Amino acid sequence: MSYPKECVLKDCEEVVIRPLEDGDETLLTDFFETIHENDRWCMRYDTTKPSTIKRWFDNLGSDSVFSIVTLCNDVIVGHGSLHTREFGATKHVGRFRIIVLPEFRNKRLGTWILLDLVRTAMDKGLEALRADLIAGMEDAAIEALRKFDFFKRAELKDYAVDPQGERHDMYIMVKRLHKGWSDF
Amino acid sequence: MISKSGWSPIQHEIILSTNAGNIRIRSFCRAGEIHGYAFDGEFGRHAQYRSLYTKKESLEQDAVREGVNVVLAIDPGGTIIGFGVLDYPEEGARWFDLGAGVMMELKVIEVCRRWRSAGVAAAIMNLMVAHETVDDMILYLVGYSWTWDLDGAEKTAQAYRKMLIDLFEPHGFQELQTNEPNICLKPENIFMARIGERIPEDMRNQFKWLRFGVSP
Numbered sequence: 001m002s003y004p005k006e007c008v009l010k011d012c013e014e015v016v017i018r019p020l021e022d023g024d025e026t027l028l029t030d031f032f033e034t035i036h037e038n039d040r041w042c043m044r045y046d047t048t049k050p051s052t053i054k055r056w057f058d059n060l061g062s063d064s065v066f067s068i069v070t071l072c073n074d075v076i077v078g079h080g081s082l083h084t085r086e087f088g089a090t091k092h093v094g095r096f097r098i099i100v101l102p103e104f105r106n107k108r109l110g111t112w113i114l115l116d117l118v119r120t121a122m123d124k125g126l127e128a129l130r131a132d133l134i135a136g137m138e139d140a141a142i143e144a145l146r147k148f149d150f151f152k153r154a155e156l157k158d159y160a161v162d163p164q165g166e167r168h169d170m171y172i173m174v175k176r177l178h179k180g181w182s183d184f
Numbered sequence: 185m186i187s188k189s190g191w192s193p194i195q196h197e198i199i200l201s202t203n204a205g206n207i208r209i210r211s212f213c214r215a216g217e218i219h220g221y222a223f224d225g226e227f228g229r230h231a232q233y234r235s236l237y238t239k240k241e242s243l244e245q246d247a248v249r250e251g252v253n254v255v256l257a258i259d260p261g262g263t264i265i266g267f268g269v270l271d272y273p274e275e276g277a278r279w280f281d282l283g284a285g286v287m288m289e290l291k292v293i294e295v296c297r298r299w300r301s302a303g304v305a306a307a308i309m310n311l312m313v314a315h316e317t318v319d320d321m322i323l324y325l326v327g328y329s330w331t332w333d334l335d336g337a338e339k340t341a342q343a344y345r346k347m348l349i350d351l352f353e354p355h356g357f358q359e360l361q362t363n364e365p366n367i368c369l370k371p372e373n374i375f376m377a378r379i380g381e382r383i384p385e386d387m388r389n390q391f392k393w394l395r396f397g398v399s400p
Contacts, residue, residue: 007361008396112361118371122342179340 005116009107013072017116020067022060024076028069029053031076035099041163042134043097066120070100070109077104080113082120092127093174098141110144118148122177129177134160135169142171150175193253196311202302205260209304211311213254215244221256222263226296232335236292243267251285255311257295257304266295268308270323278364279324281394282387290325290352297336305351313355319380322391325352326367327374341372352376362395 004018020028032040032047045052059065064086070078078100085091096117100110121129131150133142137160153174158167193212200207210217223240237243246269247254257266269291273279279287290312295304313323327348329341337344349359357376367373375395379388393399 002359005361006392008392008398010398012393012398012400014392108363115368115371122372123346125342179342 005112007070007109007112009104009109011107013104013107015070015072015077015104015109015112017068017070017112020056020060020069020079022057024069025053025057027071027074027076028056028079031069031079031101034101036102037163038137039099042138043099066117068113068116070104070113072104077101078109078113080117082117082124084124084126094121094124094126094129096121096129096131105140110141111148114144114148118175118177122179125179127177127179129175131173133171133173134162135171137162137168142173145173145175148175193251193315196314198307198311200257200303200307202299202304204299204302207260207265207299207302207304207307208258209255209307209311210258211253211255211314213243213247213256215247218244218247218254218256218264220262221258222261224259224263224265224296226298227264227294230297230333230336233333235294236331237267237294240264243269246271246291253312253315255308257299257308259299265299266293266304266308268293268312270312278394278397282322282390285321286387287322287324287391290323293351297333300337306354309351309355313378318378319382321380322377322383322387323357323380324375324377325357326364327376328366329370329372345372345374348374349376352378360395363397364395 004016007015007017009015029050035047040047047053056067064084065081067079067081069076078098080098081096083095098110098113100113118129131145135142150173152171154172156170156172159170160168162168195210195212197208197210200209218240221240227235228238243254246252249271251272253270255268256264259265270288271291272285273287273289279289293305293308327345329345332341332344334341334344339347356378359374359376362375364375367375379391
């Protein structure tokens with residue numbers, strides 16, 4: 001796919017989507033520092049640790065992770081990553097994560113990032129995309145994915161805990177990617 | 185004939201040599217000329233695909249409108265085996281809002297199945313964009329995956345999409361984002377545009393905002 005991609009958000013703010021690249025480390029660190037604890041809690045890794053960010057950059061260009069960032073006036077305002085396995089029973093399934101600065105939510109930025117990841121997944125020949133989301137903490141994301149033809153494949157009751165120790169259900173949301181004929 | 189933007193189309197012809205004989209590619213074909221050719225029977229219904237144009241009369245109707253560029257590929261026997269149409273967007277379409285005559289849509293490009301992979305589509309494209317006012321316009325195309333002949337091409341939607349990008353990019357088209365609802369229906373759909381070199385900055389911005397349905 002050709003990058004950078006120019007997008008205009010609902011409020012006419014202009015952003016650019018491009019792959020994460022060497023030299024973005026400070027920008028990405030700054031980005032995650034502004035993300036609320038509850039949002040970071042839902043991620044698999046502690047993004048406030050320099051070692052986490054460093055590992056991402058060490059893995060730049062690997063086949064198993066594809067990261068994109070969205071910039072507005074040279075500041076990262078959104079991040080998306082697609083994770084794939086090179087071997088095994090679920091190598092046809094991609095997992096992804098999207099996180100957007102609070103002030104850039106509800107402006108379709110998440111949608112543009114998701115669309116880019118879906119296209120990347122299709123280019124990689126994946127058959128499905130999966131996202132694990134926590135009910136009560138990520139309801140907006142769950143609703144957004146439903147609009148993108150993701151469906152709730154499974155529900156794990158009281159599986160996740162929030163920072164206060166409260167239990168939440170976890171939804172496994174899946175979207176099938178069609179290689180040939182569209183289901184339109 | 186003078187077009188909406190005041191230019192006079194000049195008809196061009198190129199000869200494409202193939203193993204099965206020479207193919208004539210002709211631009212700005214008018215209705216009378218189209219009427220004189222046969223229309224290949226492969227432009228029709230197939231098991232998983234239906235051509236966008238199944239009758240040459242559809243091409244004739246396009247050719248009647250001023251400024252529309254109907255490009256034909258004609259085999260040695262005088263049969264249309266490929267065609268392309270560059271047309272103005274209809275009034276009411278989103279892309280008309282930039283002003284009459286500013287944008288033109290690459291409405292269709294098709295080569296019948298047995299002539300594919302012979303360079304016919306690329307030759308049609310050469311004449312679709314080969315005229316003197318192309319740099320004063322924004323040309324665009326929308327690719328809806330449900331109109332693609334995946335069966336005949338034996339490609340996945342993504343591979344077909346890439347093939348289209350490879351066909352149009354050499355002619356200055358680039359993939360652009362838009363929130364146009366029909367295009368957003370499927371991630372494999374594609375929107376591409378070629379912004380003419382003489383398009384002023386303010387119009388480029390208007391086009392950008394139009395793509396996202398906003399007006400600052």
